[in-house]
Amino acid sequence: MEMDRLVSxxxxxxxxxxxxxxxxxxxxxxxxxxxxxxxxxxxxxAWWRDMVTGHxxxxxxxxxxxxxxxxxxxxxxxxxxxxxxxxxxYDLFHDYMVDCRESxxxxxxxxxxxxxxxxxxQRFFVATTAEADHEQEDMQxxxxxxxxxxxxxxxxxxxxxxxxxxxxxxDRSQVLGPDAKTLGTLTDPREFNLMFKTTVGAxxxxxxxxxxxxxxxxxxxxxxxxxxxxxRVRVPFxxxxxxxxxxNEITPRNFTFRSREFEQMEIEFFCHPDSSRQxxxxxxxxxxxxxxxxxxxxxxxxxxxxxxxxxxxxxTGTADIEYAFPFLPAGDFGxxxxxxxxxxxxxxxxxEGKLDEKTRPLQVQLGPDGKPKWRGSGKDLSYRxxxxxxxxxxxxxxPSAGADRATLAFLCEAxxxxxxxxxxxxPQKRVVMRLHPRIAPVKAAIFPLVKKDxxxxxxxxxxxxxxPHFNVFYDEKGAVGRRYRRQDEAGTPFCxxxxxxTLQDKTVTIRDRDSLQxxxxxxxxxxxxxxxxxxx
RNA sequence: GCGGGUGUAGCUCAGUUGGCAGAGCACAACGUUGCCAACGUUGUUGUCGUGGGUUCGAUUCCCAUCACCCGCUCCA
Numbered sequence: 001m002e003m004d005r006l007v008s009x010x011x012x013x014x015x016x017x018x019x020x021x022x023x024x025x026x027x028x029x030x031x032x033x034x035x036x037x038x039x040x041x042x043x044x045x046a047w048w049r050d051m052v053t054g055h056x057x058x059x060x061x062x063x064x065x066x067x068x069x070x071x072x073x074x075x076x077x078x079x080x081x082x083x084x085x086x087x088x089x090y091d092l093f094h095d096y097m098v099d100c101r102e103s104x105x106x107x108x109x110x111x112x113x114x115x116x117x118x119x120x121x122q123r124f125f126v127a128t129t130a131e132a133d134h135e136q137e138d139m140q141x142x143x144x145x146x147x148x149x150x151x152x153x154x155x156x157x158x159x160x161x162x163x164x165x166x167x168x169x170x171d172r173s174q175v176l177g178p179d180a181k182t183l184g185t186l187t188d189p190r191e192f193n194l195m196f197k198t199t200v201g202a203x204x205x206x207x208x209x210x211x212x213x214x215x216x217x218x219x220x221x222x223x224x225x226x227x228x229x230x231x232r233v234r235v236p237f238x239x240x241x242x243x244x245x246x247x248n249e250i251t252p253r254n255f256t257f258r259s260r261e262f263e264q265m266e267i268e269f270f271c272h273p274d275s276s277r278q279x280x281x282x283x284x285x286x287x288x289x290x291x292x293x294x295x296x297x298x299x300x301x302x303x304x305x306x307x308x309x310x311x312x313x314x315x316t317g318t319a320d321i322e323y324a325f326p327f328l329p330a331g332d333f334g335x336x337x338x339x340x341x342x343x344x345x346x347x348x349x350x351x352e353g354k355l356d357e358k359t360r361p362l363q364v365q366l367g368p369d370g371k372p373k374w375r376g377s378g379k380d381l382s383y384r385x386x387x388x389x390x391x392x393x394x395x396x397x398x399p400s401a402g403a404d405r406a407t408l409a410f411l412c413e414a415x416x417x418x419x420x421x422x423x424x425x426x427p428q429k430r431v432v433m434r435l436h437p438r439i440a441p442v443k444a445a446i447f448p449l450v451k452k453d454x455x456x457x458x459x460x461x462x463x464x465x466x467x468p469h470f471n472v473f474y475d476e477k478g479a480v481g482r483r484y485r486r487q488d489e490a491g492t493p494f495c496x497x498x499x500x501x502t503l504q505d506k507t508v509t510i511r512d513r514d515s516l517q518x519x520x521x522x523x524x525x526x527x528x529x530x531x532x533x534x535x536x
Numbered sequence: 537g538c539g540g541g542u543g544u545a546g547c548u549c550a551g552u553u554g555g556c557a558g559a560g561c562a563c564a565a566c567g568u569u570g571c572c573a574a575c576g577u578u579g580u581u582g583u584c585g586u587g588g589g590u591u592c593g594a595u596u597c598c599c600a601u602c603a604c605c606c607g608c609u610c611c612a
Binding site: 003004007008009011012018021023024025026027088089092093097099100107108187190192194214247249250251253255258327335420421428429430447449450477478479480481482483484485486488495497499500509511516518 | 547548562564572574575585601603605609610611612
């Protein structure tokens with residue numbers, strides 16, 4: 001499927017518009033139109049219903065170690081600045097980058113390293129990003145090449161013993177960039193603020209800065225104690241939240257896939273450390289299943305378990321649910337959701353002070369003065385099991401899904417062009433959005449076959465009977481074939497048509513979007529029939 | 537952030553060596569029709585992405601800028 005066709009349909013039918021379009025648009029921001037808002041709302045509602053309000057607290061689900069409870073939360077977008085220091089986002093999201101004017105490559109400032117070398121009377125710094133095993137090999141061959149020497153002349157090079165990182169080399173004019181052939185091609189380091197900064201208070205001085213949240217998860221940790229103290233939930237239990245998050249993406253691209261303002265659907269699931277591994281597997285499988293049931297089936301959807309070297313040091317498992325978006329190169333997948341085993345990293349960091357991800361077992365990260373680099377709240381966030389009297393810091397499983405990415409995946413999966421016969425039986429091209437009935441913006445359209453003989457009146461009655469239950473659409477204008485095709489493009493799964501037989505026996509035809517088949521049902525059965533078909 | 541491409545009606549696109557802005561589809565109304573993009577008649581739609589410059593005159597040439605697509609980079 002060509003992505004342009006979908007983008008064009010999304011605009012034409014009112015699924016997605018560019019933000020601030022009349023002013024030329026704004027990079028990384030997108031609006032949902034009348035159809036899009038229904039679709040995305042249905043995706044979020046399905047998630048909330050399936051994960052939270054529809055969850056059975058009493059029954060042990062297949063694959064789960066035991067029954068568990070689920071509750072919801074809705075917290076603020078702006079939180080105390082310390083939240084992001086202890087979560088690790090502050091350090092991680094303030095990278096310095098350098099660009100190479102020659103190779104056009106960009107590097108993280110602190111990850112470029114190298115050594116001073118002297119040869120042919122010249123002294124310069126050879127930078128590299130090669131892996132530790134062959135960094136010396138890489139530096140040597142590039143130093144030789146720069147000086148026009150052969151590999152047998154390697155002994156003419158005199159290396160400084162010390163390996164330095166770029167921040168330790170103030171003069172970049174004598175630096176040979178990792179992919180450069182001449183000296184001094186690296187720019188000064190530039191700061192990348194990946195969190196949106198704002199100020200709190202009308203006067204807004206330097207001390208009043210705050211951030212728009214880059215994820216909703218931290219708000220859940222902030223309220224862990226409140227929820228435990230106010231709801232009688234017992235571990236294991238989960239807290240769910242849907243809400244906007246903000247990240248200053250370096251390169252927003254691919255339609256809504258990498259937006260700077262986006263919506264997340266996140267769960268923090270708190271469990272006993274001993275059973276956390278089982279819970280991780282349960283959530284991983286359950287979340288994959290959720291997408292499958294809503295129509296993302298087949299080999300475009302996959303679960304990818306992270307390899308050990310991809311994992312954060314404190315995590316014993318992370319899996320991504322990925323979709324082969326059509327705008328990606330063949331064979332590439334884009335992330336819809338990450339399910340991470342986070343251990344007790346978050347609760348401990350917010351209690352004791354930010355932990356150092358590189359330590360094992362985890363220890364509080366210290367600043368130059370030997371004190372915690374980022375102070376925690378000092379509040380005890382441990383949990384006491386009232387049955388066993390055991391006190392422990394729960395481990396956390398975090399299924400974190402992107403609402404906009406899921407919506408985009410459903411749109412991509414739904415877009416289809418097929419052929420349907422016209423009035424002469426000749427096949428004509430048809431564009432159809434094969435959205436699952438549960439997330440389709442409009443559930444059914446109601447038409448009078450023609451605008452006379454009392455058909456509109458009957459059709460309007462049916463419309464009014466359905467409207468309190470579902471989002472339905474009435475249309476009496478133009479030829480019925482055209483009306484069907486318009487609904488196909490909107491993804492409406494069913495069309496109900498009043499015809500001359502209706503006048504005699506009070507039955508209507510119902511047309512299925514995907515099979516184009518039609519059959520008759522009684523007017524009185526319409527509400528129940530549509531309800532049953534949406535749920536199946 | 538770099539390189540390449542694109543930007544004209546709601547959508548897809550044509551066009552102008554610099555001289556009144558075009559088509560198809562869509563949309564609206566009326567009539568005919570009577571189950572899969574029908575036909576006829578009529579009608580609506582544009583700061584030619586935005587800002588500046590050159591020019592008697594710029595949608596067209598020049599500069600800047602914004603957005604989208606592709607490739608690099610990034611992907612926390």
